Amino acid sequence: MHLLTIPPGGRAKAHLHESHETAIYVISGVSGTYYGERLEHHATVAAGDLFYIPAGVPHLPYNPGTEPVVAVIARTDPNEQESVVLRPDLEALVPDVPGETAPAS
Known part of the structure; x- marks a missing residue:
């Protein structure tokens, strides 16, 4: 478990x-997360919300607000950083500026 800002x-x-x-678990702020095989889904979470990401699901969190987002992260593997796989092929599917429309794929 660790704290993320x-x-x-x-x-x-x-x-x-x-x-x-x-x-x-979001402690403060508001965060958005794109998730899914092509980052086709979107969720917005705020203080008091819990968000679950299954193993193997691509995701991209961001902070569209003017305040920091602080969250507690719990994972089911103590060596969790060893199983992180970057997906640069998905970057263009998400707008550079939160709130803009993503390019058509």
């Missing part, structure tokens, strides 16, 4: 965790 306007790279599940 996404700064205002911050964005992760598209990635997946091959062999473990992730549960995210």
